[in-house]
Amino acid sequence: MEFLLRYIGSSELVIVCVVIFLVLLCHSLCAPLLYWYKRGVPFISAIPIFGSVGDSLFQRVYIGEIYMKMYRKLEDKRYGGFYKFCKPGIIVCDPKLIKNVLEVSFPSFHDNDLASNEDLESLLSQNLFVAPGERWKQLRSHLMPIFSMENMKSIYPLVEEVCENLNSYLDGVAGSELDFKDLCARFTTEVLSSCAFGIHSDAIHIPNSEFHLMAREMLDPSPCRAIMIMTLMQFPWMINFIPASLIPNQVSQFFRSCVREVVTYREREGTPRNDFMSILIQLKKEGKLAFKSKKKLSGASGTDKEYSSNKGSTCAWDPESINDVATQAFGFFVGGLETCASLMSFALFELAHEPDIQSRLRDEIKEVKQKYGNNLSFDAVQEIKYLEMVISETLRKYPPTSFIARLSTKPVKFPSPEKNVHEIEEGKELLLEADIPVVIPILAIHRDHKYYPNPDVFDPERFSEKCIAERDRFTYLPFGEGPRKCIGMKLGIMQCKAAIATILLSFELMPSDQTLPPIYFDPSQYYTSSKSNIYLYIRKIKS
Numbered sequence: 287m288e289f290l291l292r293y294i295g296s297s298e299l300v301i302v303c304v305v306i307f308l309v310l311l312c313h314s315l316c317a318p319l320l321y322w323y324k325r326g327v328p329f330i331s332a333i334p335i336f337g338s339v340g341d342s343l344f345q346r347v348y349i350g351e352i353y354m355k356m357y358r359k360l361e362d363k364r365y366g367g368f369y370k371f372c373k374p375g376i377i378v379c380d381p382k383l384i385k386n387v388l389e390v391s392f393p394s395f396h397d398n399d400l401a402s403n404e405d406l407e408s409l410l411s412q413n414l415f416v417a418p419g420e421r422w423k424q425l426r427s428h429l430m431p432i433f434s435m436e437n438m439k440s441i442y443p444l445v446e447e448v449c450e451n452l453n454s455y456l457d458g459v460a461g462s463e464l465d466f467k468d469l470c471a472r473f474t475t476e477v478l479s480s481c482a483f484g485i486h487s488d489a490i491h492i493p494n495s496e497f498h499l500m501a502r503e504m505l506d507p508s509p510c511r512a513i514m515i516m517t518l519m520q521f522p523w524m525i526n527f528i529p530a531s532l533i534p535n536q537v538s539q540f541f542r543s544c545v546r547e548v549v550t551y552r553e554r555e556g557t558p559r560n561d562f563m564s565i566l567i568q569l570k571k572e573g574k575l576a577f578k579s580k581k582k583l584s585g586a587s588g589t590d591k592e593y594s595s596n597k598g599s600t601c602a603w604d605p606e607s608i609n610d611v612a613t614q615a616f617g618f619f620v621g622g623l624e625t626c627a628s629l630m631s632f633a634l635f636e637l638a639h640e641p642d643i644q645s646r647l648r649d650e651i652k653e654v655k656q657k658y659g660n661n662l663s664f665d666a667v668q669e670i671k672y673l674e675m676v677i678s679e680t681l682r683k684y685p686p687t688s689f690i691a692r693l694s695t696k697p698v699k700f701p702s703p704e705k706n707v708h709e710i711e712e713g714k715e716l717l718l719e720a721d722i723p724v725v726i727p728i729l730a731i732h733r734d735h736k737y738y739p740n741p742d743v744f745d746p747e748r749f750s751e752k753c754i755a756e757r758d759r760f761t762y763l764p765f766g767e768g769p770r771k772c773i774g775m776k777l778g779i780m781q782c783k784a785a786i787a788t789i790l791l792s793f794e795l796m797p798s799d800q801t802l803p804p805i806y807f808d809p810s811q812y813y814t815s816s817k818s819n820i821y822l823y824i825r826k827i828k829s
Contacts (some may be wrong), residue, residue, distance in 0.1 A: 328366045334372070350729040353688065353730055354688075354730035419695075433776050441777070443479045445699070451488070454491075461824075467820040470627040470818065471498070472489040472490050475495075482563065482622075496540070545615055621772075622778055632821050635801070637790075650673070654670050668783075675746035681764035682762060687764075695720060702715060795823070795828055805817075
């Protein structure tokens with residue numbers, strides 16, 4: 287140091303140190319952004335710190351639209367690189383490669399690119415959507431039978447009851463403009479509170495019901511919490527450095543309290559009910575909701591009855607130990623609420639702006655209902671083929687989740703990113719390292735003119751049997767594909783079908799000047815949701 291000071295002054299030395307520090311800082315921030323360049327992979331430009339997704343982090347653009355822009359820039363490629371913060375990621379554009387990620391090479395991509403802190407987020411960390419690896423595998427094997435068609439049919443009367451409440455409510459407000467974004471959320475809240483928690487929330491007639499308020503508290507976050515959610519969505523590893531829960535404390539306490547009261551009551555009274563809560567209680571008694579590690583399965587000491595019980599055995603039920611049941615019930619509720627409400631409101635919006643489609647659908651609903659003894663039963667709803675097409679086209683144009691994000695769990699080979707290069711040409715493939723996020727941009731694929739001509743046009747005929755047969759299965763992914771495909775899709779579609787059929791039988795939907803197309807997406811939401819309210823005019827049909 288004295289040697290340097292002989293030739294330069296102390297102030298000059300400080301400047302030199304600052305310059306060196308800034309050079310090193312710039313290098314540490316910019317060097318990772320050369321990851322894909324060094325590997326010869328086409329990539330989306332990025333800026334230091336925020337990578338390629340900064341607009342999502344600051345809630346300027348919906349994340350699905352950001353990935354759609356990337357997809358269109360990479361239109362002639364099988365895949366391309368991008369950056370989440372300084373972490374490299376892959377966006378997959380080719381249906382064959384999408385099939386490889388979701389299905390063929392699933393063992394290399396079995397985890398979602400999500401994270402949660404078990405100490406802070408027990409309602410999330412043990413949820414099926416977030417759970418990784420072996421924990422996910424065990425949970426799914428036990429929960430999958432819940433959503434069988436047989437169980438859907440047994441639960442349908444609960445959905446039918448809520449549809450009657452919806453019809454009653456609309457009778458009283460017909461002839462006015464309604465916010466269907468809010469109404470559909472209340473309808474879905476009432477269905478899911480009944481099916482998942484065994485509680486009649488009456489959210490349709492009571493907008494300020496506690497269940498609905500807790501749901502909105504969870505799904506309509508404050509600006510600060512929304513930024514935190516978006517940050518963790520892009521940078522899951524930061525979950526260990528943010529000492530705050532994604533679930534507001536009052537919401538967590540409310541749902542746990544609901545489950546505790548319902549479980550205690552049913553155990554005391556022995557009251558049977560055909561709903562998911564009864565199934566979850568039974569699974570809990572059989573020790574099938576808690577994660578059983580291989581270590582505990584092979585050498586359990588017997589002190590932990592919950593983990594050491596063998597398949598099919600029964601564990602003692604402690605009404606105070608309800609976290610496993612609450613976790614899955616909460617997961618069903620949160621996972622189904624916004625997705626189903628958005629699907630239903632988007633479908634009604636499109637029907638209001640397409641009177642010919644609405645009229646044709648109403649005629650088919652009436653015809654099928656008459657066939658089933660003037661009863662809109664479970665079997666009747668399943669038989670309305672045009673309703674299925676309308677729902678499918680809504681899911682194409684407005685997929686509930688705009689992308690799938692998987693994490694490579696071990697090194698795997700990808701073909702050349704260039705479509706004109708043979709897939710397995712020696713030296714052209716990419717060795718994808720472990721722990722790389724792999725994004726499948728569902729919204730972008732659903733609005734690709736190659737697969738869906740005039741993609742912004744609402745056309746249920748895209749889902750005729752002939753059109754479906756001619757199209758690659760991996761160009762339609764509203765609920766994902768492969769082993770990790772959404773297990774709750776049957777319930778979501780069932781309740782939306784029942785509600786739409788109920789509405790169209792008695793009411794006509796017409797556009798409102800308060801909400802005109804196109805729909806703009808809310809950049810603060812993880813799920814695909816309208817940025818504004820969805821107002822429609824509703825009129826009673828004279829019988």
